[in-house]
Amino acid sequence: MNVTWxxxxxxxxxLGFAFLYLPIVLLIVFSFNESKLVTVWGGFSTKWYxxxxxxxxLMDATWVTARVxxxxxxxxxxxxxxxALTLTRYTRFRGRVLFSGMVFAPLxxxxxxxxxxxxxxxxxxxxxxxxxxxxxxxxxxxxxFVAVVVQSRLITFDRSLEEAAMDLGAPPVKTFFxxxxxxxMPAIVSGWMLAFTLSLDDLVIAxxxxxxxxxxxxxxxxxQVRLGVTxxxxxxxxxxxxxxxxxxxxxxxxxxxxxxxxQRDEQAAQRG
Amino acid sequence: MSNAAVxxxxxxxxxxxxxxxxxxxxAAFIARLVIIVPYLWLLFFFLIPFIIVFKISxxxxxxxxxxxxPVLDFRDGISGFLSGxxxxxxxxxxxxxxxxxxxxxxxxxxxxxxxxxxLTLLVGYPIxxxxxRAPATIRPTLLMLVILPFWTSFLIRVYAWIGILKxxxxxxxxLLSTGIISQPLIILNTYTAIFIGIVYSYLPxxxxxxxxxxxxxxxxxxxxxxxxxxxxxxAFWKITFPLSLPGVIAxxxxxxxxxxxxxxxxxxxxxxxxxxxxxxxxxEFFANRDWPVSSAVAxxxxxxxxxxxMFFQRAQAHAQEQDR
Numbered sequence: 001m002n003v004t005w006x007x008x009x010x011x012x013x014x015l016g017f018a019f020l021y022l023p024i025v026l027l028i029v030f031s032f033n034e035s036k037l038v039t040v041w042g043g044f045s046t047k048w049y050x051x052x053x054x055x056x057x058l059m060d061a062t063w064v065t066a067r068v069x070x071x072x073x074x075x076x077x078x079x080x081x082x083x084a085l086t087l088t089r090y091t092r093f094r095g096r097v098l099f100s101g102m103v104f105a106p107l108x109x110x111x112x113x114x115x116x117x118x119x120x121x122x123x124x125x126x127x128x129x130x131x132x133x134x135x136x137x138x139x140x141x142x143x144x145f146v147a148v149v150v151q152s153r154l155i156t157f158d159r160s161l162e163e164a165a166m167d168l169g170a171p172p173v174k175t176f177f178x179x180x181x182x183x184x185m186p187a188i189v190s191g192w193m194l195a196f197t198l199s200l201d202d203l204v205i206a207x208x209x210x211x212x213x214x215x216x217x218x219x220x221x222x223x224q225v226r227l228g229v230t231x232x233x234x235x236x237x238x239x240x241x242x243x244x245x246x247x248x249x250x251x252x253x254x255x256x257x258x259x260x261x262x263q264r265d266e267q268a269a270q271r272g
Numbered sequence: 273m274s275n276a277a278v279x280x281x282x283x284x285x286x287x288x289x290x291x292x293x294x295x296x297x298x299a300a301f302i303a304r305l306v307i308i309v310p311y312l313w314l315l316f317f318f319l320i321p322f323i324i325v326f327k328i329s330x331x332x333x334x335x336x337x338x339x340x341x342p343v344l345d346f347r348d349g350i351s352g353f354l355s356g357x358x359x360x361x362x363x364x365x366x367x368x369x370x371x372x373x374x375x376x377x378x379x380x381x382x383x384x385x386x387x388x389x390x391l392t393l394l395v396g397y398p399i400x401x402x403x404x405r406a407p408a409t410i411r412p413t414l415l416m417l418v419i420l421p422f423w424t425s426f427l428i429r430v431y432a433w434i435g436i437l438k439x440x441x442x443x444x445x446x447l448l449s450t451g452i453i454s455q456p457l458i459i460l461n462t463y464t465a466i467f468i469g470i471v472y473s474y475l476p477x478x479x480x481x482x483x484x485x486x487x488x489x490x491x492x493x494x495x496x497x498x499x500x501x502x503x504x505x506x507a508f509w510k511i512t513f514p515l516s517l518p519g520v521i522a523x524x525x526x527x528x529x530x531x532x533x534x535x536x537x538x539x540x541x542x543x544x545x546x547x548x549x550x551x552x553x554x555x556e557f558f559a560n561r562d563w564p565v566s567s568a569v570a571x572x573x574x575x576x577x578x579x580x581x582m583f584f585q586r587a588q589a590h591a592q593e594q595d596r
Contacts, residue, residue, distance in 0.1 A: 009405050013399060016398070017399075019472070024432060030435065090306075090307055098319075104588050112554060201427065208557075237425070
């Protein structure tokens, strides 16, 4: 193993991860800067976090973003799971090529195109821009990501489990909820989290489809960044990073525990 | 599914048969529903909007809300719709070809995206290779570390670079204090900053597909080549690289296509001097409020990307068939 994992490999990994993480670490460090200048260290302080909580505009935007994120991620997870089932289970139906195109294209489509086209749709059907339109736009974007995540789990799914259940007389719907769903649940959960973070993160599509009263956090941060870099934005970003990091860590720990539990069950089943 | 509750022992062969037909009909209905719901959603929220973009790109700008004249409107009935074809105008497209700004923006965007894709590949390949050759016990951790930045906000990651690349920023402070340079480097608001931003933001998209194809590779092939006297560099080009080609293609498409229409990176790191089509579209829409022209810009951008996007979709479908 030492021979194959050479010094070159280790160096490239260390440099690569330094490149990936250094900017984020610097951003977090300077959110605790006493000085108003972002790049000159003036001592440790948490005053920017305090001023953050007195910034009503930012707080409102956070609340809007959280609601849009939870609602859109939940609907997108349901739709994305259905789309994944369609892609893996129903290989022959009219318009399948179009369907898989519509699932994969949004993954790479430049956001300015998606944003503009959705806005023009909302105007054409006479829907006022606001909370609802941002949520609908985010559902459309993120359901495709959910579909890809769930699909990759469904492909490796052992279908003989379902067949066994149905041979024993379980109807298809019951089979789905009792056999298939528990097995693909980890993928569905990570699909939901991906959808939520993508919604939390989106600036371009939200800018096109949002209206007055539905300013999201990225829109707020963007308008402040345009005016200049301030430690207060660093503080807001740090909180956002912390929330996402904690979420990801909890999810992966839960995943691991479930995995350990499953292995224990399997061993017990073999012994019994 | 109440018929599941019927105890099997009491069902006569006749009801059994009818039950199975019912179940089959139910299953067929549910299968329909599973397909139809996401299908209709994507048709309505993904495909139809493009048709509307195309329609509005053929209308004229007007000082109204929405700021364009109606074309091909069904409100006048079919005859009104058909007579609308006479009113179509291609002025917006003519405008795009006359003004060199747009042409330059398209070309620059494609060139910048292509160079950034190559740079991302050069940076990402050694990382993915190193990860694939790492001891199996630490591979999940490394994978997690690559994915984690992807979970943090794109906007925040781009923003973080402003503080680093500014003339009085951290990079210049470091280089000046160590005496490597005597004048601060001007990186922010140049194309160099855009390259750095794209490589940084899209690196996980490149590393993940590369890693998954490199990890599947059988390294005894390399051993065999070495035993037969093949130098490592030749072995890399003759064995490793061709075998990782699916990952290279997937990674490059995942970086190139969105990078062409990128807005946040050129706007925050490129400043006003740099020209990219995503930014042009944004400005036409938000600053000039010219919806028809921005729709025309979007249509051309889409035409430019349709071939790579179809290529991407084919590659995805192919990968899916192989995993099956």
